[in-house]
Amino acid sequence: xxxxxxxxxxxxxxxxxxxxxxxxxxxxxxxxxxxxxxxxxxxxxxxxxxxxxxxxxxxxxxxxxxxxxxxxxxxxxxxxxxxxxxxxxxxxxxxxxxxxxxxxxxxxxxxxxxxxxxxxxxxxxxxxxxxxxxxxxxxxxxxxxxxxxxxxxxxxxxxxxxxxxxxxxxxxxxxxxxxxxxxxxxxxxxxxxxxxxxxxxxxx
Amino acid sequence: xxxxxxxxxxxxxxxxxxxxxxxxxxxxxxxxxxxxxxxxxxxxxxxxxxxxxxxxxxxxxxxxxxxxxxxxxxxxxxxxxxxxxxxxxxxxxxxxxxxxxxxxxxxxxxxxxxxxxxxxxxxxxxxxxxxxxxxxxxxxxxxxxxxxxxxxxxxxxxxxxxxxxxxxxxxxxxxxxxxxxxxxxxxxxxxxxxxxxxxxxxxxxxxxxxxxxxxxxxx
Numbered sequence: 001x002x003x004x005x006x007x008x009x010x011x012x013x014x015x016x017x018x019x020x021x022x023x024x025x026x027x028x029x030x031x032x033x034x035x036x037x038x039x040x041x042x043x044x045x046x047x048x049x050x051x052x053x054x055x056x057x058x059x060x061x062x063x064x065x066x067x068x069x070x071x072x073x074x075x076x077x078x079x080x081x082x083x084x085x086x087x088x089x090x091x092x093x094x095x096x097x098x099x100x101x102x103x104x105x106x107x108x109x110x111x112x113x114x115x116x117x118x119x120x121x122x123x124x125x126x127x128x129x130x131x132x133x134x135x136x137x138x139x140x141x142x143x144x145x146x147x148x149x150x151x152x153x154x155x156x157x158x159x160x161x162x163x164x165x166x167x168x169x170x171x172x173x174x175x176x177x178x179x180x181x182x183x184x185x186x187x188x189x190x191x192x193x194x195x196x197x198x199x200x201x202x203x204x
Numbered sequence: 205x206x207x208x209x210x211x212x213x214x215x216x217x218x219x220x221x222x223x224x225x226x227x228x229x230x231x232x233x234x235x236x237x238x239x240x241x242x243x244x245x246x247x248x249x250x251x252x253x254x255x256x257x258x259x260x261x262x263x264x265x266x267x268x269x270x271x272x273x274x275x276x277x278x279x280x281x282x283x284x285x286x287x288x289x290x291x292x293x294x295x296x297x298x299x300x301x302x303x304x305x306x307x308x309x310x311x312x313x314x315x316x317x318x319x320x321x322x323x324x325x326x327x328x329x330x331x332x333x334x335x336x337x338x339x340x341x342x343x344x345x346x347x348x349x350x351x352x353x354x355x356x357x358x359x360x361x362x363x364x365x366x367x368x369x370x371x372x373x374x375x376x377x378x379x380x381x382x383x384x385x386x387x388x389x390x391x392x393x394x395x396x397x398x399x400x401x402x403x404x405x406x407x408x409x410x411x412x413x414x415x416x417x418x419x420x421x422x423x
Binding site: 008011012015030033034035038039040041042086088090091092169194195197202203204 | 234235237240241243246247303304305306341344345348349351352353354356357360361364365368
């Protein structure tokens with residue numbers, strides 16, 4: 001009788017302990033699965049970022065082409081912006097904090113010529129591209145960001161730099177940004193070539 | 205052998221179970237970037253399969269409601285799934301005691317025990333919820349112009365919650381039907397429609413006794 005009771009108690013404690021552990025692990029996985037980022041990239045392997053080698057090139061139809069090192073980029077006038085991220089797939093992440101440079105700041109530095117009508121954004125892997133009209137690039141919330149939620153971008157979020165367009169779906173924000181090119185003809189981006197809209201403003 | 209499920213009930217079960225599992229598998233590719241990235245002719249393979257299967261399942265549900273549900277045997281099974289009684293309480297108590305390591309004999313339950321009823325209820329709620337939210341998400345998959353992100357994103361989260369919370373229920377159901385030594389015999393009831401009388405007596409004593417008294421009756 002005593003032995004049965006002891007076994008029952010041990011089993012009871014195992015159940016409670018196991019349940020608590022499962023609950024804790026499950027809640028963490030659950031939170032990520034429901035509200036977290038889903039990691040999408042077409043660049044495989046993920047482009048490698050070397051802070052010494054990296055350059056951001058801003059060129060094309062501009063009066064003053066610009067090449068910035070990572071530290072020069074971080075020394076430009078910066079802003080902090082909190083916005084919701086919306087993926088075209090139907091998921092989103094609320095209240096993401098971005099630190100970076102307004103596109104307008106870069107536009108003022110390079111002074112596009114009057115023939116420049118569009119901006120093409122190139123990714124380090126040389127595969128992913130996207131584009132904006134000049135008008136969209138001048139929006140006050142158009143940002144190239146190097147920090148997310150107070151820390152440098154994680155590699156899978158586009159270290160060292162990504163474009164952030166809060167009012168457009170996420171595919172308009174190339175990661176691992178390495179070149180900003182001012183052009184007279186709009187480039188068909190990676191997803192636009194696969195049927196997504198060029199003008200990705202969100203139906204809010 | 206005793207008859208457990210008629211052709212209508214079996215048809216309803218399998219014509220919902222097969223697309224459900226296919227939908228679950230194509231949906232889970234969301235968590236597997238390599239599979240998710242597969243494109244055929246410019247379209248995301250598993251995404252489109254999921255959306256088309258979803259609309260197909262809506263059609264299946266509509267067809268079942270019209271053709272199979274009115275059958276007497278099917279309505280009888282549905283009614284017995286919904287009837288809660290003392291045997292359900294005793295069955296849950298029996299399982300609780302066994303879980304705690306005590307010895308306990310199974311009570312004579314009717315055609316469905318409390319576990320089967322809970323499984324049916326969970327399946328009903330989850331399927332209805334997934335189809336309801338899925339209609340909006342499916343339309344949104346085709347065109348982003350119809351609904352706002354303010355509607356789509358919460359529904360997307362609920363769709364995900366419902367699907368993920370059902371995975372362990374489904375795994376348990378499949379385990380009990382295919383692997384668990386004392387319950388796997390019941391699978392034959394859903395494939396060929398019959399179970400051994402001995403199994404019926406042990407697992408559904410009240411149901412078997414009623415069959416004994418009244419052969420031919422489904423109760």
